[in-house]
Amino acid sequence: MGDQLIPEAGNGLMGRRAFMTATASTAATLLSASAAGAQRTPWMRAPGAPMSESGVPSRHEAGLQRVLFASAPGTTGAGTSATPHEHLDGIITPSRLHFERHHAGIPDIDPDRHRLMLHGLVQRPLSFSVDALHRYPIVSRIQFLECSGNSAMMTAPEPPRLECGQLHGLLSSSEWGGVPLSILLDEAGLMPQGRWVVADGADAAVLARSIPLEKMMDDAIVALYQNGEPLRPANGYPLRLFLPGWEGNASVKWLRSLRVTDQPAMTKDETSKYSDLRADGSAEMFTFEMGVKSVITTPSPGLILDQPGLYQISGLAWSGAGRVQSVAVSADGGRTWADAQLDAHVLSRSVTRFRTAWQWNGSPATLLSRATDESGSVQPSREVVMRDRPPGSYYHYNAIQAWQVSDSGEVSNVYV
Amino acid sequence: MSMYRFALASLFVIMGHAHAAQGPGLGDSLDPGSLQKHDFTILPDGAGLPPGSGSVEEGAKLYTQHCQACHGEDGQSGSNDALAGGLGSLTSAKPVKTVGSFWPYATTVFDYIRRAMPYAAPGSLSADQTYAVTAWLLYINDIIDEDTRLSARTLPNIEMPNRRGFVWSEEVR
Numbered sequence: 001m002g003d004q005l006i007p008e009a010g011n012g013l014m015g016r017r018a019f020m021t022a023t024a025s026t027a028a029t030l031l032s033a034s035a036a037g038a039q040r041t042p043w044m045r046a047p048g049a050p051m052s053e054s055g056v057p058s059r060h061e062a063g064l065q066r067v068l069f070a071s072a073p074g075t076t077g078a079g080t081s082a083t084p085h086e087h088l089d090g091i092i093t094p095s096r097l098h099f100e101r102h103h104a105g106i107p108d109i110d111p112d113r114h115r116l117m118l119h120g121l122v123q124r125p126l127s128f129s130v131d132a133l134h135r136y137p138i139v140s141r142i143q144f145l146e147c148s149g150n151s152a153m154m155t156a157p158e159p160p161r162l163e164c165g166q167l168h169g170l171l172s173s174s175e176w177g178g179v180p181l182s183i184l185l186d187e188a189g190l191m192p193q194g195r196w197v198v199a200d201g202a203d204a205a206v207l208a209r210s211i212p213l214e215k216m217m218d219d220a221i222v223a224l225y226q227n228g229e230p231l232r233p234a235n236g237y238p239l240r241l242f243l244p245g246w247e248g249n250a251s252v253k254w255l256r257s258l259r260v261t262d263q264p265a266m267t268k269d270e271t272s273k274y275s276d277l278r279a280d281g282s283a284e285m286f287t288f289e290m291g292v293k294s295v296i297t298t299p300s301p302g303l304i305l306d307q308p309g310l311y312q313i314s315g316l317a318w319s320g321a322g323r324v325q326s327v328a329v330s331a332d333g334g335r336t337w338a339d340a341q342l343d344a345h346v347l348s349r350s351v352t353r354f355r356t357a358w359q360w361n362g363s364p365a366t367l368l369s370r371a372t373d374e375s376g377s378v379q380p381s382r383e384v385v386m387r388d389r390p391p392g393s394y395y396h397y398n399a400i401q402a403w404q405v406s407d408s409g410e411v412s413n414v415y416v
Numbered sequence: 417m418s419m420y421r422f423a424l425a426s427l428f429v430i431m432g433h434a435h436a437a438q439g440p441g442l443g444d445s446l447d448p449g450s451l452q453k454h455d456f457t458i459l460p461d462g463a464g465l466p467p468g469s470g471s472v473e474e475g476a477k478l479y480t481q482h483c484q485a486c487h488g489e490d491g492q493s494g495s496n497d498a499l500a501g502g503l504g505s506l507t508s509a510k511p512v513k514t515v516g517s518f519w520p521y522a523t524t525v526f527d528y529i530r531r532a533m534p535y536a537a538p539g540s541l542s543a544d545q546t547y548a549v550t551a552w553l554l555y556i557n558d559i560i561d562e563d564t565r566l567s568a569r570t571l572p573n574i575e576m577p578n579r580r581g582f583v584w585s586e587e588v589r
Contacts, residue, residue, distance in 0.1 A: 073495035074486050075535060104532060118443065119451055126443030136439050183439040198457045205532035206456050212588050259457050266460050266521045268528040271582065272513060281506035283518070287585040392511035 005310075005357050009338035011331040012359035014310075016341070066097055067166050077105025080147070082169025085295070086302035089314065091142065091343065091351050093172035095227050100234050101147050101170065103269075104205035107254055111238040114202065116222065120260035123189030130238045133179055133222060140177035140225065141244070142350045144318045146170065146290045148247035148274055152394035154401075155386065159413045163302030167413060168295045168401070171318070173351040176242045177225035182217045185260075194260040198267075199241050202256040209250045210264030211243065215288070219244050222255060245320030245349035246288040247395070249274050277393040290320035291398035292379050294327050294354070294371035305409035308362035313340070316351045319373035324352040326372050331358055333366035333402070333416055340369070365405045366416060382415055458527040462572030465526065469567035470548025472555040478545055479552045482534040491556050496535075500556045503577065516557025520582045522574040526550045526566075547571070 008015035057064060064087050071079035081100040083093050093099075111130040119125035150170035153160045160167065190213070197216050201207040211220070223231060223242040231237040236253030243251045249269055264270065264286070275283040294317035299305055313331075317324045323346055328337040340354035354369070371379045382399040404414040458464040480489075488494030491514075492501045502512030515525055530546050532538050541549065547566040554560045559574060 078535070104535070104538070117446060117451070117454060119446055119455070120457075124443075125446035125448075125451060127446045128443045132442035135442055179439075184443070187439050187441055187443055200456055204538050206538070208456065208527075208531065257455065257457075259455065261457070261459065263459060263461075265457055265527070266524050268524055268532075271520055271524055272515075272518060272528075275582065277506065277511060277513075279507070281511075282581050282583055283506075284585050285582050286588045288587055390507065390511065391509050392513070 005359075007359075008356075009330065009332070010336035011365055012361055013313075013329060013331045013336070013338045014357035014359055015338060016357065064097070066099070067163070067169055075105075077102050080149075080170060082165050083172045084163070084165035084302070085169055085171075085297040085316065086164040086300045088297065089353070091173055091316070091345055091353050092227060093174060095174065095229070095232055095235070098145075098172040098174060098226070098232075098235060099147065099170045101149070101248060102203070102234075103207055104203050106233045107203045108233065109202060109238060109254060114238055114256070116239060116255060117257045117259075118184055118188045119257070120198075121191040121194040121262065122185070122260050123191065124187070126184070126188050128184070130224075133224060133239065136179040136183060138177050138224070139180055139221060140175055142173065142175045142345065142347050143242075143244045144171060144173040144290075144349065144351045145242075145248050145251060146172075146318070146320075148249060148287075148290070148395040151397040151399075151401075154382070154397050154399065155389065155391075155394045159415050161301070161412060164295065164297055164300035165302065167301075170248070171316070171351070173316075173318075174226045175228065176221065176223045177228075178221035178223035178239070178242060181220040181222060181241075181258075184222065184258075185213075185217060188260075190260065193262045196261045196264050198257075198259045198261055198265045199250075199252040199255060200257040200259075201236075201240075201252045202254040206256075207249075207252060207269060208265060208267040209252055209270055210261070210267065211241075211250060212286075212288075213260065215243060215246070216258075243288070245290060245322075247274065247290060250288055274395060276395050277390055279388045279390045281390075287396060288320075290318070291396060292319035292321065292324075292371050292373040292377045293317070293398040294324075294369040294379055295401045296329070296367055296369050296403055299367070299405065299411045300403055301411050301413055303411055305360060305405060305411070307409070308360050311358045311360055312355055313358045313367060313369075314353065314355045315340075315369050317354055317369070317371035318349070318351045319371065319375075319377065320349060321373050321375045321377060322348045323374040324371055325374050325376075327352070327354040328370045328372075329354070329356050330368040330370075331365050334368050334400075337370070360405065362407060364407050366414065367403045367405065368400055368416070370400050456527070456531055458523050458530075460521045460523050460572065462523060462568055465523070465568035465571060466543040467568060468543035468547055469565050470544050470546070470551055471565050472548075472551045472560070472562045474545070475548035475550070475552025475555070478541070478549050482537075482541070483549065486535065491553065499553055503557075506578075506581070514557065515553050516559060516577060518578050518581070520576055520579050522550070522554060522559070522571050522576055525553055526571060
């Protein structure tokens with residue numbers, strides 16, 4: 001069995017159809033090519049490097065790094081670094097490339113001296129050591145984390161000439177393992193007046209957000225692990241709040257205190273920042289859920305198509321509301337669309353990798369992707385997202401992204 | 417499967433769930449005294465504000481010393497976030513969101529400064545000093561006059577100009 005590519009939508013988008021074929025002969029050729037006497041490349045002539053205690057990427061991939069944006073003037077730790085999606089595949093962001101958004105740098109926390117306090121409208125105020133939390137039942141899920149300011153530069157009047165990761169890299173995805181908060185809240189005993197939980201971080205800004213209690217009891221975790229290892233300092237070591245599908249700022253890192261209240265605290269990061277200005281000058285608070293979204297990562301700005309031919313279009317789709325249902329891809333600026341194939345792991349509030357084959361004929365083409373989630377929400381056009389959005393309203397941008405491939409194979413950001 | 421066995425199976429599912437959601441009970445109890453020392457939370461009604469007070473005049477000196485380098489002499493012309501001005505700009509082509517034009521609660525100003533400012537030495541201001549700097553920021557935004565003294569009692573009563581400018585999203589309504 002093999003597949004055959006057949007045209008599925010305009011300008012070279014291909015779909016796969018199964019057909020029968022014999023593949024044995026290719027395997028045989030490979031075998032004979034590796035017989036004795038064949039030439040050896042330098043790295044085949046002597047044993048290689050020894051084992052080591054901690055792995056590093058190939059030195060040939062030394063350029064594969066986060067995109068570092070400038071910190072606020074006069075500071076080094078108030079800013080962002082972004083995931084370079086144009087160079088990655090799959091659905092797990094390597095921990096070292098997970099995006100960062102800090103407001104007062106990365107604290108160097110001694111886990112033996114760190115405590116998580118649980119107090120306020122509870123029957124038994126409790127304090128947990130990090131060791132104690134490690135003895136609790138852990139759940140682990142692959143889920144995305146997206147800053148609500150991700151893609152904010154796309155609200156600019158002219159399309160910024162930036163790479164995919166520079167534009168959309170405040171989204172990353174990890175396997176997060178931690179203790180369900182419902183267990184800890186149950187142990188503390190909720191009082192009936194409790195509605196919100198104010199979460200504080202142990203960074204120098206003591207960053208604080210108020211979270212509806214309902215979310216805390218639903219799927220919030222106190223995360224201890226990221227991609228199988230203890231959290232890295234930049235991601236909240238030794239523990240952080242993780243709120244699946246919600247804007248990243250609310251998943252407070254270096255979590256030190258959870259206070260159950262009957263009202264939100266109206267902290268700076270839920271009023272002055274992370275609220276959404278509307279055209280009438282009012283601002284919407286507590287817009288936690290991240291909307292359905294997708295972006296083609298290959299090809300994308302930062303990559304060049306060196307010649308016409310067969311390519312795989314690949315990208316990421318996600319939704320704070322649940323699973324991705326489908327992703328449609330267009331190679332002709334949205335005139336015709338074909339459903340992309342989704343990789344096996346289609347998980348709730350996770351990124352889903354989509355792929356489709358594309359025969360590029362060498363002429364200019366506009367590539368788009370449009371995700372639909374299981375709640376039926378469809379990723380909106382830029383026009384719809386920007387409607388009613390005044391200047392200075394840049395959070396929660398989830399519009400369809402268009403990449404323009406020029407006849408020389410360069411890929412750039414365009415508005416359609 | 418008989419109805420009886422079905423009912424039994426769902427009972428196990430429910431019990432299994434309850435069991436999975438049980439922890440080993442390893443939290444140490446927290447006494448209210450130690451809580452007061454470690455809790456930063458201040459609510460818009462003023463709950464959590466520490467004792468103390470500060471004046472606009474004291475705040476002016478502290479601002480020059482600890483804040484001006486980054487936020488500018490007038491709170492508008494610094495290299496970091498503008499803290500004053502911007503009134504009426506929210507519907508313009510260049511909205512300027514400041515304590516005066518945007519922030520809905522005065523308690524948030526105290527809360528944020530106590531948590532995070534001055535940037536390089538958070539926690540270095542006393543409660544009195546924090547009230548004073550808060551008073552200065554409210555004064556340069558024309559929200560209080562120069563004789564107002566801020567304290568846990570007076571701060572929550574201050575009506576911010578944009579208090580009604582904020583709405584809750586449908587997610588939490």
